[in-house]
Structures are given as structure tokens and as C-alpha cells.
Amino acid sequence: MSDSDRWRELGQQLRVDSIRASAVTKSGHPTSSMSAADLVAVLADRYLTYDFDRPDDPRNDHLVFSKGHASPLLYSLYKAAGAVTDDELLTFRKLGSRLEGHPTPVIPWVDVATGSLGQGLPIGVGIALAGKKLDRLPYRVWVLCGDSELAEGSMWEAFEHSSFYELDNLVAILDINRLGQTGETMHGWDLDLYARRAEAFGWHTITIDGHDVEAIDRAYAEALETSGRPTAIVAKTMKGKGAESVENKPGAHGKALDDPEIAIAELGGERDLRIEVRRPDHDAEPHRFETGPLELPTYEVGSEVATRKAYGEALAALGSADGLVVALDGEVSNSTYSEIFREAHPERYLEMYIAEQQMIAAAVGLQVRGWRPFSSTFAAFLTRAYDFIRMAAVSRASMALCGSHAGVSIGEDGPSQMALEDLASLRAVGGSTVLYPCDGNQTAKLVAAMAELDGISYLRTTRAATPVLYGPDEDFPVGGSKVVRSSDADDVAIVGAGITVREALEAADALAEDGINARVIDAYSVKPIDAETLHAAAEATGGRIVTVEDHWPEGGLGEAVLAAFADVEERPRVKLLAVQGMPTSATPDELLREAGIDADAIAAAARTLVGTPVAR
Numbered sequence: 001m002s003d004s005d006r007w008r009e010l011g012q013q014l015r016v017d018s019i020r021a022s023a024v025t026k027s028g029h030p031t032s033s034m035s036a037a038d039l040v041a042v043l044a045d046r047y048l049t050y051d052f053d054r055p056d057d058p059r060n061d062h063l064v065f066s067k068g069h070a071s072p073l074l075y076s077l078y079k080a081a082g083a084v085t086d087d088e089l090l091t092f093r094k095l096g097s098r099l100e101g102h103p104t105p106v107i108p109w110v111d112v113a114t115g116s117l118g119q120g121l122p123i124g125v126g127i128a129l130a131g132k133k134l135d136r137l138p139y140r141v142w143v144l145c146g147d148s149e150l151a152e153g154s155m156w157e158a159f160e161h162s163s164f165y166e167l168d169n170l171v172a173i174l175d176i177n178r179l180g181q182t183g184e185t186m187h188g189w190d191l192d193l194y195a196r197r198a199e200a201f202g203w204h205t206i207t208i209d210g211h212d213v214e215a216i217d218r219a220y221a222e223a224l225e226t227s228g229r230p231t232a233i234v235a236k237t238m239k240g241k242g243a244e245s246v247e248n249k250p251g252a253h254g255k256a257l258d259d260p261e262i263a264i265a266e267l268g269g270e271r272d273l274r275i276e277v278r279r280p281d282h283d284a285e286p287h288r289f290e291t292g293p294l295e296l297p298t299y300e301v302g303s304e305v306a307t308r309k310a311y312g313e314a315l316a317a318l319g320s321a322d323g324l325v326v327a328l329d330g331e332v333s334n335s336t337y338s339e340i341f342r343e344a345h346p347e348r349y350l351e352m353y354i355a356e357q358q359m360i361a362a363a364v365g366l367q368v369r370g371w372r373p374f375s376s377t378f379a380a381f382l383t384r385a386y387d388f389i390r391m392a393a394v395s396r397a398s399m400a401l402c403g404s405h406a407g408v409s410i411g412e413d414g415p416s417q418m419a420l421e422d423l424a425s426l427r428a429v430g431g432s433t434v435l436y437p438c439d440g441n442q443t444a445k446l447v448a449a450m451a452e453l454d455g456i457s458y459l460r461t462t463r464a465a466t467p468v469l470y471g472p473d474e475d476f477p478v479g480g481s482k483v484v485r486s487s488d489a490d491d492v493a494i495v496g497a498g499i500t501v502r503e504a505l506e507a508a509d510a511l512a513e514d515g516i517n518a519r520v521i522d523a524y525s526v527k528p529i530d531a532e533t534l535h536a537a538a539e540a541t542g543g544r545i546v547t548v549e550d551h552w553p554e555g556g557l558g559e560a561v562l563a564a565f566a567d568v569e570e571r572p573r574v575k576l577l578a579v580q581g582m583p584t585s586a587t588p589d590e591l592l593r594e595a596g597i598d599a600d601a602i603a604a605a606a607r608t609l610v611g612t613p614v615a616r
Contacts, residue, residue, distance in 0.1 A: 003045075003046070003217070004213050004214055004217075006045065006273070007038065007041045007042050007045060007213040007216075007217075008038075008041075008213055009268075009271060009273060010041040010044075010045060010080065010273050010275065011037040011038040011040075011041040011211075011213070012037075012242065012267050012268050012271065013076070013080065013270075013271040013272075013273050014033070014037040014040060014041060014073055014076045014077065014080065015030075015033070015034045015037045015241065015242055015243075015267050016264050016267050016268075016269070016270055016271065017072070017075075017076035017079060017080075017089060018030045018033035018034060018037070018072035018073050018076050019034075019072075019243070019256075019257055019260045019263055019264055019267075020089070020090065020260065020264070020270070021072045021075060021076065021089050021090060021092040021099075022072055022092065022256040022257070022260075023256050023257065023260040024090050024091075024092055024093070024094070025092065025093045025094060025256075026256045027093055027101070027255075027256055028071070028072050028092065028093060028101065028254075028256055029069040029070060029071070029072065029253065029254050030072055030240075030256060030257060031239045031240035031243075031246050031252045031253060031255075032067060032069055032070045032073075032146065032177070032239065032253065033070045033071075033072045033073035033076070034073075034239070034240050034241045034242060034243065034246075035175055035177035035210070035237040035238055035239045035240070035241055036067075036070060036073055036144055036173075036175040036177075036210070036237060037073060037241070038210060038211050038212075038213055038216060038237075038241075039144070039173055039175065039210055039216055039233075039235055039237070040073055040074075040077055040144065041213070042213055042216040042217050042220065043063075043142060043173070043216075043220060044077055044080070044081065044275055044277055045275050045277075046217065046220070046278075047142075047220045047224070048061050048063060048142065048277055048278065049061045049139070049140070049277075049278050049279065049280050049281075050063070050109075050277050050278075050279070050280075051279045051280060052078075052081055052082070052083045052109060052277065055108040055109050057280060058135060058137060058139075058285070058286045058369070058370075059137060059139060059280035059282060059284065060139060060280060061139050061140045061141070061142060062111055062124070062127050062139065062140075062141045062142070062368070063142050063143075063144075064111060064112065064114065064120045064121075064123060064124045064127070064141065064142070064143045064144070065103060065114055065120060065144050066114055066117070066118075066119065066120020066121050066124070066143050066144060066145045066146065066149060067114075067117070067120070067144060067145060067146035067149065067175065068102040068103055068113070068114035068115040068116075068117075068120065069101075069102060069115065069146075069254070070144070070146070070175075071092075071099070071100070071101065071102055071103050072092065074103055074110075075089055075092060075099050075103075076089065078107075078109065080273060080274060080275050081274075081275055081277050082274055083109060084099070086272075101115070102114065102115030103115075104394060104395065104396075105395055105396050106396075111123075111127065111365075111368045111395075112364055112365070112368060112391075112395040112397070113391055113394040113395040114391075115391075115394075116387055116390075116391050117146065117148060117149035117152060118149045118152030118153075118154040118155050119154065119361060119387075119388060119391055120143050120144075120145065121143050121145055121154075121155055121158040121159075121172055122154050122155070122157060122158040122161075122357060122358050122361030122362070122365075122388075123361045123362075123364050123365045123368075124141045124143040124158070124170055124172075124365065125158045125161050125162045125165075125167065125170065125358065125361065125362055125365060126361055126362035126363060126364055126365020126366050126368070127141045127365040127366075127368050127369065128141045128162065128165075128167040128169050128170040128230075128365070129165060129167065129350060129362060129365065129366065130365065130366050130368070130369040130371060131169050131369075132165070132166075132167060132169055133165075133347070133350070134286075134287065134326065134348070134366070134369070134371060135286040135287060135369055136286070136287040137284055137286060137287075138169070138282065138284070139169065139280075140169050140170070140171060140224075141167075141169060141170045141171070142171050142173065143170070143171070143172050143173065144173045144175060145172055145173065145174050145175065146175055146177075147174065147175065147176045147177060147178070147180075147185045147187075147194075148180040148181070148185050150174070150185075150187075150194065151185075151186055153357070154357040154358065154361065154388075156197075156201070157355040157357055157358040158358060158361070159197075159198060159201040159203065160201050160202075160355075161352070161353075161355065161358050161362070162203075162230045163201050163202030163203055163229055163230060164202075166228050166229060167229075167230045168226055168227050168228055168229055168230060168231075169230075170230040170231075171220075171223045171230065171231045171232075171233065172198075172203075172230065172231070172232045172233070173233050173235065174194060174232055174233065174234045174235060175210065175235060175237050176189060176191060176194060176210070176234060176235060176236050176237060177237045177238060177239040178238075178239065178248070179239045179248070179249075179250055179252075179253065180253065181253045181254065182250075182253075183250055184250070189236055191207045191234050191236055192207070194232075194234045195207050195232070195234050198232040198234070202229055203229060203230050203231065203232045204223075204226045204229050204230070204231045204232070205231070205232045205233075205234055206219045206222055206223070206231065206232070206233050206234065207234045207235075207236075208233060208234070208235050208236070209235070209236055210235030210236055210237035211237060211238070211241060216233075216235070219233045219235075220233070239252070239253075240252055242263075242266060242267045243257060243262075243263035243266055243267065244263075244266060245257065245258065245259060245262070245263060246263070286369075286370075288323055289323035289345075289347070289348065290323065291320065291321055291322060291323045292320055292321060293321060294317065294318065294320075294321035294322075294448065295317055295320070295321075296314055296317050296318075296444040296445070296447075296448060296472075297310065297313040297314055297317060297440070297444055298441060298444070298472035299439070299440035299441050299468045299472070300468060301468050301469065301470070301471055302467065302468060303440075303467075303468050304465040304466060304467055304468065305439070305440035305465055305466070305468060306461070306462060306463060306464060306465045306466065307437050307438070307439065307440065307442075307443045307461040307462045307466065307498070308335070308336055308337050308402075308404040308405070308461040308462065308463060309337045309340075309440075310437075310439075310440035310441075310443035310444055310447075310461075311336070311337060311338075311376070311402055311404070311443055311447055311459065311461050312336065312337025312338055312339065312340035312341060313337070313340055313444070314443060314444035314447035314448065315327060315338060315340070315341045315374055315447055316340045316341045316343075316344040316345070317444075318447060318448055318451055319341055319344060319345045319348060320344065320345075322372065322451060323348075324370060324371050324372045325345075325348065325371075325372045325374065325451060326348045326349075326350065326366055326371045326372065326373045326374070327341040327342065327345070327348065327349050327350070327373075327374050327375075327376070328349075328350045328351075328352050328359050328362060328363055328366075328373055328374070328375045328376070329342075329349075329351060329352065329359070329375070329376050329377065330352055330353065330354060330355070330356050330359050330375075330376070330377035330378075330381060331351065331352070331353045331354050332376075332377055332378060332404075333351075333376070335378070335404060335405065336376040336377065336378075336402060336404045336461075337404075338374075338376045338402075341374075350362065352375075356377055356381050356382060356384040356385040357384060357385045357387075357388055359375050359377065359385065360375060360382075360385040360388040360389055360392065360401075361385075361388050363375045363392075363397075363399045364388070364391075364392045364395060364397045364399065366399075367397050367398055367399050368397075372398075372399075372400070372451050373399045373400065374399075374400045374401075374402065374447075374450070375399065375400070375401050375402070376401070376402040376403075376404065377402075377403065377404075378403065378404055378405045378417060378419070379403025379404060379405060379406040379419030379422040379460060380403075380405070380406075380416070380417055380418060380419040380422070382401065382403050382419070382422060382425075383419075383421070383422075383425065386425060389401070389426070389429055389456060390429060392456055393429050393430040393431055393432065393455065393456055394430075396455075397455075397456065398453065398454050398455055398456075399456060399457075400447075400450040400451070400453070400457045400458075400459070401426070401456065401457065401458045401459070402458075402459045402460075402461060403419055403422050403458065403459070403460050403461070404461045404462075404463065405417060405418075405419070405461075405463045406418070406419040406420075406422055406460050406461070406462065406463075406498075406550065406551075407419065407420060407462075407498075407499060407550030407551060407579070408420070408550055408579055408583045408588070408591035408592060408594075408595050408597075409462060409463065409464060409499045409550050409588045409591065409592060410463045410464075410588070411463070411464075411585075411586065411587055411588040411591065412585045412586065412587065413585070414583070414584060414585040415582055415583050415584065418583060419460075420550075420551050420552045420579055420583075421551070421552055421554075421555070422458070422460060422551075423436070423460065423526055423549070423551050423555065423556040423557065423560075424551070424552065424554055424555025424556055424559075425555070426456070426458040426527075427526065427527045427555060427556075427560065428555065429456050430455075431454070431455040431456065432455055432456040432457065432458060432527060433450075433453055433455065433456070433457040433458065433478055433525075433527060433528070434457075434458050434460070434525075434526040434527040435450070435457065435458065435459050435460070435478070435524060435525055435526065436459075436460040436497040436498040436523075436524055436526050436557075437459070437461070437476075437498065437524050438462075438466060438469065438496075438497065438498050438499070438501040438502070438522055438524065439466055439467065439468045439469045439470055440468050441468060441470045441471065441472045441474060442469075442470055442474070442476050442524060443459075443461065444472075445474070445475065445476045446459060446476055446478075446524070447459065449476070449477075449478055453478065460498060462498055462499050464499070464588055466499065466501075466502055467502060469484065469501070469522075470482070476524060476525075477525075478525055478528070479525050479528040479529075479530060480524075480525055480530050480533075481521055481522060481523045481524060481525060481529075481530035481533045481534075482521070482522040482524065483519065483520070483521055483522075483533065483537075484501065484504075484505065484520040484521070484522050485505065485508055485518070485519060485520040486519045486520075486540075487517045487519070489517050490517045490518065490519040490537075490540050490541045491516050491517050491518065491541060491542070491544065491606075491610045492511075492516065492517075492518050492519070492541050492544040492545070492546060492606045492609050492610055493518070493519040493520075493521060493534075493537035493538070493540075493541045493544065493545045493546070494507060494508065494518050494519070494520050494521070494545075494546045494547075494548065494602060494606060495521045495523050495534070495537075495545060495546070495547045495548070495557070495561055496520070496521070496522065496523070496547075496548045496549070496557075497522065497523045497524055497526060497549065497557050498524075498549075498550065499550050499592075500548040500549055500550060500597060500602075501520070501522045503548065503592065503597065503598050503599045503602055504518075504520045504548060504599075504602055505520055506599035507599040507600075507602035507603040507606065508520050510599065510600075510603045511603050511606055511607070514607070516606065516607065516610050518606055519537055519540065519541060521533060521534070521537060523557060523560075523561070526556075526557055526560050527560060529560045529561065529563070529564050531564040534561060534564045534565070535564070535565075535568070538565070538572040541572075543570070543571075543572035543573055544572065544573060544606075544609040544610060545561065545572050545573070545574045545575070545609075546574075546575045546577060546602060546605045546606050546609065547561050547574060547575070547576050547577065547578075548577040548578075548597050548601075548602050549577070549578050549579075549597065550579065550592070550595075550597060551578055551579060552578060552579055553576055553578035553579075553580065556578060557578075558574070558576035558577075558578055559576075561574060562574055562576075573609060575605045575606075575608065575609055577596060577597050577601060577602060577605055578595075578597065579595040579597065580595070580596065581595075583595065
């Protein structure tokens with residue numbers, strides 16, 4: 001059998017198996033799989049370099065299905081490669097099966113979860129950056145993209161960044177099958193338009209018939225020979241190719257075929273072709289950077305330092321001790337202070353410009369290869385990338401985020417720059433850690449801790465310089481808190497974090513003048529929250545707690561504290577102070593006062609609680 005005949009037969013097998021897998025639970029996206037079957041057949045049989053027995057081999061290529069709904073095609077490829085059995089293929093979408101509706105890394109050969117369209121190519125940029133800039137290995141990144149997702153802005157962030165970084169190890173395979181979920185895509189089969197757009201972003205483009213296996217072969221060969229820029233293969237395909245009932249017909253998206261047996265017969269019946277995917281044939285090892293001992297920055301108690309600057313200094317120190325640490329920034333590094341890392345470790349700093357979706361996607365791609373990315377920008381701008389953060393959790397990704405300039409305490413810049421929902425949004429991410437330090441030494445210790453955390457970790461930093469409360473030898477375990485002030489006869493507990501800790505201490509001084517003893521708790525770990533310390537404070541104060549945060553009341557520190565008491569029989573009375581109305585431009589002190597979260601407001605709330613009888 002010639003190569004071309006084998007590829008045609010393999011393409012038909014991938015179509016048949018996609019139909020069969022979807023027929024089991026009568027759900028899935030077989031028609032989207034059928035359009036790209038020939039593209040995947042040629043790629044897997046001749047060009048992909050991958051050892052299925054060693055999925056963590058750093059020399060492997062990476063295959064990312066940006067159109068993750070075409071998972072039946074991916075799983076059918078795994079069967080053809082001998083990685084899964086036919087029996088397992090037919091567990092698709094069943095409870096307990098690792099072959100989920102959209103691929104996730106519970107499967108060892110899947111790098112990232114992609115079911116949210118517009119993410120696979122940006123993540124592929126991150127993996128390709130790791131190959132070119134960090135690992136310095138010749139593996140390639142192949143990304144299968146759908147045409148519907150080309151309407152997403154994140155795709156064009158990816159096109160621009162991959163060209164800027166000259167990622168000639170990245171190949172985007174654009175499956176232009178014309179039909180989206182509800183009808184024709186914006187540009188249908190206008191392949192020249194797609195090609196011109198990619199070319200305008202600096203890509204090498206090749207336009208082909210996506211069902212002509214010889215043309216596909218030539219396109220992949222040309223992509224391998226292209227240097228200095230990424231390649232986009234723009235392939236005209238038919239959705240549901242080969243099955244008369246669904247081929248190139250609207251209304252078939254996301255549906256199993258009504259008569260799978262008829263379609264399978266049209267495609268020539270079941271086959272059991274096996275392919276030997278080429279294994280890496282070079283001995284190169286990933287590049288590693290020189291490291292030394294960890295020497296975190298230290299700050300003198302009583303001095304003042306902005307936690308955002310402590311973040312930058314600590315990150316640079318961490319980079320000197322851990323060669324896997326990489327910093328990314330959204331073109332605000334002179335405000336987040338990640339520029340300190342850039343100056344110390346320029347080879348491990350990646351500028352993502354004002355493209356927050358690409359920044360987070362690149363971080364996800366970098367951690368696929370074992371790097372430890374720290375991404376920073378203004379906390380308010382992380383909202384643009386929230387879907388990428390959410391999907392990073394689905395990918396079981398481990399990466400650190402830093403959001404600076406949070407809350408009304410930033411001052412005159414006004415509400416467009418004030419993150420007031422970041423604690424809530426990051427707390428809601430599955431398996432996340434949310435940290436909010438109040439001083440420089442605490443920040444430095446938490447930055448170091450983040451490098452060891454699994455999952456998504458988030459550090460909220462403050463624009464203004466704040467007093468250093470803790471010595472450099474203090475420890476700040478994740479999930480802990482610090483009781484900054486207490487006595488044997490406390491009347492009320494004040495729980496703050498970040499900028500509000502200093503306000504809480506000032507309020508405690510004012511309360512002491514009234515004969516009221518206030519326990520002050522620095523809840524620097526917002527998630528996980530230190531429930532034990534909170535329970536002890538409630539017991540000691542007769543159930544009187546004031547929480548204060550530079551954040552909306554929904555989902556932030558106050559509600560984290562309330563959640564810590566959800567299962568207790570006698571709940572304390574909690575007075576939640578937070579930003580209630582839309583702020584404006586003013587000085588930080590004016591805005592804290594206007595929001596009702598300054599020392600005076602805290603003291604007033606505490607007096608109200610102390611004046612209210614509460615059963616001990």
C-alpha cells in the first residue's frame with residue numbers, strides 16, 4: 001500500500017471511529033472530527049514525533065487540539081497509535097472514563113484542556129516559547145484549530161506574539177470546514193482571506209484542500225523547512241466528510257449521527273490500521289540555567305515598602321535560586337516591579353505586552369514543560385483573561401499570578417484601575433490559593449512559597465508603601481494567619497488583610513483608649529483561610545468579629561471568614577466592612593474613608609458590636 005493510500009484509509013478509519021465513539025452515548029462532535037481526519041492522519045503517520053510510552057520525554061512534539069470538541073478524532077488517533085484499546089474508545093463520555101467530552105490532562109498524552117475555543121493556539125505559543133527560548137530543544141508544536149474560533153481575539157493575540165518571537169517551531173493547522181454551531185462561520189470558505197490575515201501577522205501560510213493527502217503531505221514538509229516564522233496551513237474541509245446525511249450540512253454540530261451504521265458503511269466499514277508514530281531521534285536534553293542559594297530580600301521593621309516592589313525583588317531572588325522560574329508581564333513591569341526579575345534574568349523574562357489572554361495562555365504552555373511561570377499585571381486587567389485562568393485549573397496547571405494596584409487604595413487613577421473583584425474571582429477557581437500580604441517580609445516569604453504550590457496561586461499586592469510589621473525570620477505558611485495583637489480579655493476581633501491591616505491596628509489603638517480590647521488578625525491567606533485562628537478569636541471575644549477589606553463585599557475576605565463558620569453550631573456576629581459604592585478619583589486616604597474601611601470606620605463598627613450583648 002502506498003503512503004497516500006494508507007493515509008486515505010487511516011483518515012476513513014479515524015472518521016469511522018469518531019462516529020462509533022459518539023454513538024455510544026449519542027453525544028459528541030463527530031462531524032467536527034470528520035472534517036480534520038485527513039489532516040491528522042498524515043500528521044500522525046509521517047510528521048509527528050512522539051513516544052506514547054514516555055509522554056514526559058522533553059524531546060516529544062506537542063499536539064494541541066484547539067478545537068477540543070473534536071476529541072473523538074484525538075481519541076481515535078490514540079487508538080490507531082496503540083495507546084488506547086477499542087474497548088476504551090467506546091467508553092467516550094461515560095462516567096469514570098478518562099476520554100471526556102473535551103480532552104483534559106487526565107490523559108497522559110494531553111498537555112492541556114481546550115474545550116473553551118480560542119485557547120489552544122495561545123497555549124501552543126507558550127509551549128513553543130519554552131522550546132525556543134528555555135528548553136532550547138527542536139520539538140515542534142502542532143495545533144489543530146477550528147474556523148469558528150478564529151473569531152476570538154485571543155487567537156490573534158497568539159498570531160501576533162508567535163510571529164514577534166519568530167516561533168518557527170509552531171504550526172497552526174486551520175480546519176476551515178465552513179460550518180459553526182448555528183450556521184456558516186463569518187468568512188465561510190474564503191481561504192484567501194484567512195491566509196491574508198495570517199500573512200499580515202507575519203506568518204508563512206499554505207492554502208490546501210484538506211482532504212488531498214498529497215497536498216497535506218507537501219504542506220507539512222514545507223512547514224518543517226520554514227525558518228524564522230510560524231506556519232499556518234489553511235485547509236478547506238467539509239464538516240461530516242464522507243457521510244451523506246451530514247456532509248457539509250448545517251444543524252449537525254455537536255450531535256451523534258442518527259444512523260451511524262449507514263455512515264460507517266458509506267466510509268467503507270470498520271478498520272484496524274495501526275501506525276507507528278515516530279519517536280524522537282535526538283539525544284538533546286533541556287537547557288538548564290545556573291542557580292545559587294535562595295537569598296530573599298529583607299526589610300527592617302518600621303520601614304515602609306510597597307508589597308508590589310517586594311514581589312519584584314523576591315521574584316528576582318527566587319529566580320537566582322530556581323532556574324525553572326520564569327516571569328511574564330503585561331507591559332506594566334515598571335509598576336508590578338517584575339522589571340527587577342527582567343534585569344536579573346533577561347533570558348527567562350517574557351514580555352507579553354497588553355495581551356493578558358496570551359500572557360496567561362503562555363504561562364499554561366510553559367508549565368506544560370515543567371517551568372514555573374509567574375505572571376503579573378494590574379489586578380483589574382486579569383479579568384480579561386479569566387476564562388484562561390478557569391481553564392488552566394481544568395488543565396491541572398500550576399502557575400503563579402500577581403495582581404498589583406488593587407482596591408480603592410490605588411487612589412487617583414479611579415475605578416477603572418481598581419480591582420475590587422479579584423479576590424472573589426480567584427477564590428472561585430478550582431483548587432486555587434489566594435494570598436494578600438501586608439508587608440515586604442511577608443510578601444517575600446509568600447512569593448517563595450508560591451513556587452512550590454500546585455494549582456493556580458494568586459498574590460494580591462498593594463500600590464502604596466506600607467509599614468513593615470514582621471521581621472525577616474517570621475514564617476507565613478499558606479493557610480495560616482498572624483495574630484498581630486491580642487490580650488487575655490479581648491472584646492472584639494478585627495480581621496484584615498493587605499492594606500487594611502494597618503487600618504485595623506490604628507483602630508485597635510483608638511479602641512484601647514475607650515477601654516475596648518481588640519484582637520487584630522492578619523488573614524494573609526484568604527484561601528485557604530485559617531479557620532482555627534478565627535474560631536479561637538470568636539471564642540475569646542464572645543463572638544464579635546469585624547472583617548475589613550479593600551474589595552467588594554461579595555466573595556472576598558469577609559465571605560471567606562463567614563464560610564469558616566458555616567458548620568459551627570453557634571455562629572459569631574460578623575460585621576463585614578467592604579467597598580459598597582462605586583469609587584471615584586481621590587487620594588488613597590480619602591477613598592478608604594469614603595468606602596468606610598479606614599481606621600475610624602473599623603473602630604465605629606467594633607464599638608457597635610461591643611455594645612451589643614452576645615452570648616459567650
